[in-house]
Amino acid sequence: MAKTKVNKISDKLAKVNDSFTVYMYDNGFMVEIAGHDHKEDWSSSKIVCTSMADLVELIQEATELERS
DSSP, rough: OOOOOOOOOOGGGSEEEEEEEEEEEEEEEEEEEEEEOOTTEEEEEEESSSSHHHHHHHHHHHSEEOOO
16 A cells, blocks of 8 residues: 655645655655644654745745644
8 A cells, every 4th residue: 555645744744743854865855743633643844845845835834734
């Protein structure tokens, strides 16, 4: 069974914690963020971004989601 590709934080989380981590790699970035999923269970998400524009879009989304 193949995993569904996660492109947005809201694909996996309904609410987010008040912090997240951005990792810088030679070929892009990874955002790691935790919170509650759509079933109200604790969950985390790691999303890879290949461009600065994608990274900014994810950070914007994180600031707009409801907080845990």
